[in-house]
Amino acid sequence: MCLKEYHFDVSYGYFSGDCHERFSILVNGMNPGPEIRVKPGEEVVVHVKNNMPAESTSIHWHGQFQRGSPWMDGTPYVTQCPIAPMDTFTYRFHANDEPGTHWWHSHTVGQKSMGAAGLFIIEAPDGEQEPFAYDEEMPLVLHEWYHKGYQELVHGLMSAPFQWAGNAESILVNGKSKDFCMENATVTDLDVSVCEACPYEVIEVEQGKTYRLRVANFGPLMMLSMGIDDHPLTIVEAEGHYTQPKTVNALEINVAARYSVLLKADQPIGSYWGRLEIRHRNADLWGHFIVRYKGAPVEDPPSSHWTATNSSNLTEGFVVKGVLPEIDQHVNERWSMDNRDEVVGLANHTEAPPPADRLIYVNGTHWKENDHVVWKINGDMLKLPDAPLLWLSKADALTEEDRRMSNIVDVKLGEVIDLAIHNSYAINGISEQHPWHSHGYDFWVLGHGYGSYDAAKDETNLNTVNPIKRDTATLLPARVVEGEPQDVEGWVVVRMKFDNPGMWLFHCHIDWHLAMGMGFTFSVQPELVQPPPKEFDMCGRLPELFAADEADGVGVSETEAGKGVDVENGHGDEVVSALATSGACPGGQKCLRDAALIWGGLIVTVTALLRAV
Structure with missing residues (x-):
């Protein structure tokens, strides 16, 4: 079997994708970073050189299960020690056995928000026909972009008094955005020609062809809604699993989520806006890119209304209404959640979930503790010890304090467990959504609801026939429920089959929430794991x-x-x-x-x- 080898140089640099130059973390001088492209099961070797003199780093292979190689998950203080400044670490593992759209990113707190991330694509095996046809494929990496460095933002989150990170200044598409520059130039009476240095991302298409867009949300905070004027999108894959084709006017995509959508270039030759809006936050922020047909004039599309009026066509269930350059900022007051589960697994490609052995309730709560604001799961925040949990477990050296700090949940190999994950209001009275991600596994998303999940009452409403399988699930914020005196918080139920021994994080993928402790650790019989590679560096005790x-x-x-x-x-x-x-x-x-x-x-x-x- 073929081996694919890559070299990553992680270094400081300056980046100005939205015409605002800022200090960044770049991989091989790029943002987004280099794409990895392999076949199912191929061996992947990535030599990571940390050329940052002032901080450690790590690379997590998001969506790769690391079967037989849990040491290579890239999670500091869980599976490895961070890569020290000016040091090199080699990751060696096998890609998943199924084709799909994945990504890699630094798992050192906040670094991916500064650019340390890239796509990880597993192509279909040679000679195998995928269950949908297209002529070409293109990446569409979405990334909300802060002008402050993550160090300053994280410092504010961990300070007393608490300082929230706020909203980003731009939404980058494949590393580009013109919106911030255009708005800033207008406000400051600058010549808008300066914004030609940061053009919109342009996707060039040929009339009559079908394109596969691999869409990924690399951002640290925001769920996004994406649509293209006059061009519906057909969802065909989500995070390594084929879906029953579903045509939507707007694709709702949360932090860390990935989709493949088909774009048919079946409109008159011209240029069309691709539009991005924020979900679940009051943010004066939007983004754009351009779909331009071959033969069309090289100019921006006309500024016109764009409306997706059929909420049943939305993957996350929102009515979307926008206008360029002024987008309706109150769109998220009109929420309709009833159709968010219509994306299901594709017949003959979807394994029905086995029955669950037990149910675990996961309750996230927002606390103020010793003047610090934290997120806790079932009463404890995630605070990892000074040495990797997998090392400590293999050495039979995990203390009770290590277990408590790491929010460890013990699981037997082969168990099937339902997780009922509940939301709660933050201490400021705001209800937030949370993208929950599992390391080492994917899971079946069985259903969503409001209030307290009651298995006796709600289980019959779960989809146990053809649910979508993925590694990131959205936990909904509060909504109005008829007959209830106040907005009711959301829940999501996922089912996991624990067939991969190791220590695996399960956490909210909002960078700032994870930094504040929103996660826990599954311990799946780590005594069955092979010893670590002999070249691993040590840290802590x-x-x-x-x-x-x-x-x-x-x-x-x-x-x-x-x-x-x-x-x-x-x-x-x-x-x-x-x-x-x-x-x-x-x-x-x-x-x-x-x-x-x-x-x-x-x-x-x-x-x-x-x-x-």
Whole structure:
């Protein structure tokens, strides 16, 4: 089987996708970062060089299950120590066995908001026909873009008094946006010609052809609604799973979500606006791109009304109404949630979920604790320890404090569990939506509702026949429910089959909520996991721990580890890995400590801040 090898250079740089130059984190000098494109099951090797002198980093392979390679999930303090400044780490794993649209991003708090992210595409196997036809494919990466650095934003979130990060200044499409510049130029009486340096993203199409758009939301906060004037979109894939084709006027796409949609170029030759609006937040923010037919004049489309009036055609159930340049900012007062579950799995490509063995209630609450504002799950916020949980578990060194800080939920291999995830109001009285994401697994999204989930009453309304399977699910905010004295909070039920041993995060994918503690950890019999690769760096208490193990004769030798064959990933690959048995890090590197993050004159030690609350 083919091996695909990549080199990532993570470094500081300046980026001005919306004509506002700002300090950023770039991978190979790009934003978005380089695309990875592989076939199902192919081995992927990515050498990541952290060329940032002031902070550590990591790369999470979002949507890749890491069967047989849980050490490669890229989650600091869960599966690995962060990659130290000026150090190199090599990720080696097999891509999922199913084609689909995925992505990679830094999992070090907030870094993806500064540009450390890119697409990860698994193509259909050679000779295999996908259940839909198209002529060409194009990426459509959506990313709300802040002009402040994440260090300043995270510092405000962790401060007392609390300082909210606020809304972004732009929505980038494939790294481009002209809207901020045009608005700023108009307000300041500048010549708008300066905005030619940051043009709208242009998708060039040929009349009569069909295009597959791989749409992904890389942003840190906002759910988006996307539509193209006079061009309905047909959903055919969501996060690695084919769907029954569904034609929509507007695609609702949450943070971390991905879709494939078909765009038919069947309109008169010309240019057409692609439009982006915010959902669930009062944000004076919108975005645009252009779909331009070959042969059309190179000019902006005409400014005209665009309305998607059929709410049953919306993937997240909202009525959308917009006008350029002034978009109706009160659109999210007209919510209609009744049709959000109409995207279902495709027949003959969808595995019906097995019956659940048990039900776990997941309750997210917003708290003020010691003058700090935090998110808690079932009463505890996520605060990871000083060493990776998977390491500590393999060494039988997890303390009760580690378990409490990490919100660990123990699961037996093979269990099938329903999670009923409940929303609640924030302490400011605002109800927010939350995109919940699972590492190591995807899940069936069985249904949504309002109030408190009651299995006896609500279970019959769940879809257990052909539910969509994905790795990110939206938890709805409050809405008006007839007969209730006040708005009622939402719930979502997902079903997970735990067949992948390891330590796996389950968290809200809003960057700022995760930084405030909104997540927990599934411990799925980690004793069954192969030992870590011998080149792994250590951090926190690991050097002392494994030095003691060496003195006691504890550990796995390289020879012993090399004899193992990993049957979990189905590829029969020889596992050459061993627990490091020395207190010194490989290659003479010093062991990683908490790295200071520098933004101008501001110095923030993020891990210390996280532990402070």
